[in-house]
Amino acid sequence: MTAARTAEPGARRGWLESIIASRHRPVAGDHRLGHRHVYVLPTRPGLLYGAVVATMLIASINYRLSLGYALSFLVAAVAIVAMLQTWRNLASLVLRPGRAEPVFAGDFTTLTAIVRNPGRIERFALSFLAPGMARPEHFDASSGAEQIVSLALPARERGWHPVPRLRLETRFPLGIWRAWTWWQPALRVLVYPKPEPPGASLPARLASSGDGQARGGGEQDLAALRPWRAGDSPRRIAWKAMARTASEDLIVRQYEGGELGELSLDWDLLPPGWDDERRLSRMTRWVLEADSLGVRYAMTLPGVAIVADAGPAHRERCLESLATWGLAPAASTGRSR
Incomplete structure (x- = not known):
């Protein structure tokens, strides 16, 4: 019974925040925090603060203490001013998404968020929080300047994924009020398949561009x-x-053996008993190994054929094909900014 009562306030707050968050849709470009976007509620210390003020006021009424009235109203006025200061610490800020870097499944992608403070008042003790983050990212926003905030977001599955909804909050100046807003940038992040651990040999090269035959497995003397x-x-x-x-x-x-020949990274070269994700993991490792050697390589998947080439652009094209292969079009479209 005690545990149920303890969990009830948190459950109510989560229910309230989920309703508020559902009203905020993905935003493209700059997002200015108007008065309708910032919400304020007391924190647990704030509730205790209010209980103390109420107790002081009741005691002053009961014992007819004039100084008690004055002190109670003074402390209550401090709380009201603190609430306005907490709300103003977020109001009128401009949020702009930066770029979400592609990442391999199981790693963390870095999302850059740009916070611009157009006012003359410096904003203190701001923090970003998103699902999966170990801890909030704290920062300040100087007046008339932009602050770049880097957020580490977990990437669990391959494909294109929308950036999760971010919560920007502050408890400045006294910590008895919490002002927050929800922001979901209209941004997607590309997650590559998790590469197989190093050690797998590359397929044999198609041909040598020199005088001799190139070796397989990515090794030459x-x-x-x-x-x-x-x-x-x-x-x-x-x-x-x-x-x-x-x-x-x-x-x-x-x-020895002349110049490195072209590689053919073919889906059909993999053992037939492997499932799709394991095949994609092996081919991701092949792409990384071939790119590190600087050789030209082609890649073939069921329904996808990429001609032989080399360089960073070719590497990204192959990794994107591996990341989106077999996924629904709605889940595999979009671009990171």
Whole structure:
């Protein structure tokens, strides 16, 4: 019975906040906090503060204490002024979403939120909180300036996901009132499949672009160093050798078997008994390994064929295809900003 009574105020507050939060829809662009967007309720210390004021007033009435009346009304006036100050600490702020960086499943994505304070009064003790955050992100907002706040949000499943609803709150100046608002940016974050741990060999290369046959598994023996030629991968530049020889010309590593050939990252090369998520995890690891080697690689999924290429743009294109493969179009569309 005691536990039920203890949980009741928190349950009521959660029910009230869920109703308020449901009124706030995703917002694109700047979001200015008007008087209808900021809510104020007393905190637990605030409720205790109110109980003390009520007790003082009742005692003053009972014993007809003039000084008691004065003190009771003075303390009550302080609480009212504090409520206005708490509300004003949030009012008129302008919120703007930054960018939600793509991330692998199981990691944390970094969402940047830009808070602009157009007024002349500095705002203190502000905090952002979102579902899954270990603790609130506290910050201050200087007058006439912008504050960039970085929020670490958990990413659990692959695909495009909307940024969760964020709560901005403050208890400044006395902590007896809590002013808060809800804000959901019209922003999505891309979550890549969780890559398999390192150690899996790459598929055999399609062909060698040099004089010999390239090896499979992503391994070659260093044969010699030679001057850089147009088309060589920047990843093969021998920076240490250039430093030792004090050479001003670029030098690249030459491997046995000629230049690295193209890779074919094919869905059908994986064991037939694997489920889809395990296959996507292995192919994600393949993409990362091939990109680290600087080789050209093609990728084939059921219904998806990406021609051979190399570089960061190709890597992102392959990872996005892996992240959204097999998902409903509504869950896989959108862009991070």
